Amino acid sequence: xxxxxxxxxxxNFANLLDDIKAVEKAGVDLLHIDVMDGxxxxxxxxxxxxxxxxxxxxxxxxxxxxxINNPDMYISRFAEAGADIITVHVETCxxxxxxxxxxxxHGIKAAVSLNPATPLCLIEEVLHELDMVLIMSVNPGFxxxxxxxxxxxxxxxxxxxxxxxxxxxxxxxxxxxKIDNVDKVVKAGANVIVxxxxxxxxDNIFEAVKMFRKKIDKALVK
Ligand SMILES: O=C(CO)[C@@H](O)[C@H](O)COP(=O)(O)O
Ligand SMILES: [Fe+2]
Numbered sequence: 001x002x003x004x005x006x007x008x009x010x011x012n013f014a015n016l017l018d019d020i021k022a023v024e025k026a027g028v029d030l031l032h033i034d035v036m037d038g039x040x041x042x043x044x045x046x047x048x049x050x051x052x053x054x055x056x057x058x059x060x061x062x063x064x065x066x067x068i069n070n071p072d073m074y075i076s077r078f079a080e081a082g083a084d085i086i087t088v089h090v091e092t093c094x095x096x097x098x099x100x101x102x103x104x105x106h107g108i109k110a111a112v113s114l115n116p117a118t119p120l121c122l123i124e125e126v127l128h129e130l131d132m133v134l135i136m137s138v139n140p141g142f143x144x145x146x147x148x149x150x151x152x153x154x155x156x157x158x159x160x161x162x163x164x165x166x167x168x169x170x171x172x173x174x175x176x177x178k179i180d181n182v183d184k185v186v187k188a189g190a191n192v193i194v195x196x197x198x199x200x201x202x203d204n205i206f207e208a209v210k211m212f213r214k215k216i217d218k219a220l221v222k
Contacts, residue, residue, distance in 0.1 A: 147176030
């Protein structure tokens with residue numbers, strides 16, 4: 001099954017809960033929460049206080065994408081604030097194995113993300129420890145950027161690595177995914193689709209999610 005994870009980075013922060021309720025009603029699977037620190041990426045966004053304020057008001061699992069330096073310092077804060085999955089960037093983790101254990105020690109899922117220029121070989125030795133790998137298909141920092149086509153090959157290669165080792169790991173893809181390119185991403189092997197602007201900036205959130213689901217289902221049967 002392919003999961004849809006709307007990124008609230010493109011939501012209306014003045015009416016955040018309304019937007020969350022809208023995607024939940026439309027049948028999405030996860031809520032993708034982009035945390036940026038103004039250091040690892042040139043933008044500042046959401047902290048644990050925001051998670052705490054929406055916790056208990058939605059049944060959607062929190063898929064927390066940490067784009068911050070020194071993530072170990074904040075993993076427990078985000079876990080306590082309601083994260084169900086925490087993703088760290090390999091580029092920010094000199095002791096990646098330890099960081100993964102840190103996330104798992106909170107009883108939640110651990111994932112690692114790679115920037116477009118970061119090779120897959122950097123996660124080879126920890127792959128079996130992971131619940132999910134997040135392939136960035138834009139350079140992290142902002143919503144609404146253009147999908148980097150080379151990501152498709154990277155998804156295929158990651159899928160091959162996972163299948164060769166007979167592992168059960170989700171492949172999430174994040175950045176520039178729209179209704180007209182989601183089929184390529186799914187066919188390449190991704191099973192968790194992040195979409196921010198394509199969902200929240202659409203005229204009708206419910207219809208946008210429905211279209212995504214339709215395109216995904218079609219890509220799966222072909
Ligand atoms: O992590 C990020 C950006 O750094 C993403 O989660 C974006 O928020 C996705 O937005 P779209 O590209 O779908 O508009
Ligand atoms: Fe993200």
